[in-house]
Amino acid sequence: MKADLIDIFIEESGDDVYIRLQGTLGFMQLAAVREKIEMLIGGPGKFWFLDLEKVRFVDDEYLQLFLNVLNRIKKKEGTLVLLFDNAENIAYFSKFANIFEIYPSRDAYRRSGLLKQLKLVGATYSKQTGLRLSPGISVFLLILLVGWFLTLFSIIQNQSEEIREQKAQRMELENQKHQMVQEIDELRSMIGPLRHLGLVADSATSRSFENISDWVTYLEMLESRRRGN
């Protein structure tokens, strides 16, 4: 049985598919390996980690097989990562070292760059499709955006409330000012006859206050005088 010639281990985790082959792979096993690998990559998955650390290749045909696998995965907009760290396999794949992504382990691949990390968390970009997000990342970004909008809305609400309060305060102060101006006018009219008789000196119009144009300045001046300046 061809199918019974190789040890395979397959593990799925989200978009990651980890496939580990073991044993000595020669011409006898080639058909079985081709059948099994092609069967497995026909299923769902985005990141294909092919662990060849415990494989010993004794036939060059496997290079062609893995190139075909790479092409098929690229067509599916997936990524194929070969995992091994032994010198024998590094030499075996040396001709195509620039074509295959080769890392010692899955962790090494994950640590290898920001772009890959982005890809790994589920954000991918291509010319044909633009930015594509995995369902997990989409939900996360949606929650983030909704959060931002809610925060902005609450800030605007708070600021409007503050403006309304300040407006009310200003109107109240203006009313008070009008009342006081009226009271002053009344008081002036009351002391008007006395001033005409020359009995009262008008402190408000005296020289020392000629530069004072409002009540705040007046009160400040009184305060500074009280302090002895």
Add this chain to the structure above:
Amino acid sequence: MPRLKLALLLFVKEPFSPLGISPNEEMIRFALLFKQFLEATNSRVSLFLPGRLIEVLLKYSPQEAAWMRERVRDGHLEMMGGGFYDAMLPLFPTQLQEIQLQKYRDLVSKNFSVEPSGYFNSSMAWEIGMTETLAKKGYEYTLVGEESLQEALGRSTRVSGWYTTEDCGSVMRLLSVATDLSEAISQGGATACAKFDSLPETEKHWVAAVSVPISNPELLSHFFTDLTEIILKQEIQSWTISHIFEQQFSEGKINLMSAVGSNVGLPTASHSCRELLIRRPEADFLHKSLLAAYRHAEATLQGSVLEDIQNILLPVMAPEYYSDLPGNEGVQSPGVRWKGNREVIEAEKKIVRQTGLTGQSIEVADYLMEGHRQILVNNSQMAFLLEQQRGGALRSLIYKPSSLNLVNALRQDGDISFAFLDHLLDPSLNDVGSFESALNDHAGQLKSPYDYQINRLEAQVDVLLRSEQVATIAENKHVFHVDKVFSVKWGKPFLDLSYTLVNTTFSEVNGYFGTELDLGMRMFDKKTSAIKINGAKISIDFTTSTLYSNVKSFVLKDGLLSYAICIDLPREAHVMVSPVLSTLRSAAPNLVQGIRLFFFWNMELKPQGTEAFNLRMKLSKRGIFL
């Protein structure tokens, strides 16, 4: 007449407890009686206690432990070394052997201020490959049964004293244990006295290794009373075992490849404890599961996390999980099998948790080390081992939330228990007895190897098996093309199984097509267990088999072990429910080892005709929503 010189080793086996209850009372009683025995006889003895019992002794009988430490110091007591869980070390990888030995050594040297120089395990199993490991851990000698040495030397006369053996540049001393004397002492009373009287006069030491029965208080008390009496009455000159090496020279070199051991349930013709794994498929499966868990942990974990997993696996190396014995002493006990499987499943679950993976995997490898590969399918809820080379049947079906291996029945005939083992039976069968005989005869078993394909789908995996199966019905051979598909949803304890049979011959075939499940289980009781067929509860008599027709659904629940199996049959089927019984020693079969379910359909296949059957299995803890 010179006084008889006896080097006596007393050893205690840890009592098996399915729920892991510590034998505190038993050890307190043992410590008191052991102290009284040594004080009364003033004899010198060697003692072996498994690591867990030493811990109990130190915790609950600290005074006696301190007293024993003093006796070790003045040479009246020798602490023998061994595996922490009294493991059958030859069956396991070197690293696990070393951990057992080191853990025990550390415990003894810390608490008794002595480094043990002798290695002992209660099953007395020995293989020459252990020489290097034992020597590396500082052991100088080990005990082997006299009959093993007789066989290696080609002698039928008594063999006493010690021999040396070497392997991989390391040397080990093998000390002969008089098995007959050991048995006589354990029987006590007149038998022991008669045995002592019958021993030939010699200046050499006799060595006996005697098990102390701590589980039964009366037996324990009786044992020490008898032993005291024998030693005083026979005026025995007692010595610790290591003393022999000071007093006697080596008898020569020996090439003892293996010693089968004692008390493991193997017949006398056996040569190695490894034969246990061949004789008992249940022990073999547990052994291979342990090795697989060990390999998984080694491949994925490191440091203290790896040590945690190894520590979970160490107790499953104890002899009761591999001995072919009944009554909580061996794998014939359903409780022992349940606990062994449970420990390994727990270890696997912990490995998955520690690695942070989903545990959704398919592994095609020679899991059972039989020279061909099997398919191990895992999701977070269940796992099964599919033997595509043996008729595409399941060798195990594990329900992870209850840490239970359901395909676990021990069969009296030594056959392997399977789930979904297919049969094609003669249409002339018309009663339950004839169906049972046909299943036992294996005549209609569809056991040809299958080719496999793994189809990965969204949130599901299908294992497609395809083969040409040959069946003999009414003396005629028929060839069928069979497609058998196991479908598993990731993260759900559901298993769908579908069959498509094509008659590839030009003759019509009538018969019964069915699939058999041998589910291991404890004895049924009405309070916690139930079987429902088509929603109606049925009463089960576990002495006879029963046949039911027009079955659409079958539910089996066990509240104590927390599992329920529901099998839905879209096409109505017949089902035979029968007990899997075994004998307790030589009595008639009466020990319930499991339940055999045989679901079958009437099949009428025209030439080149096709028939399809399927069933859906759901597992749950309580079975409420099934």
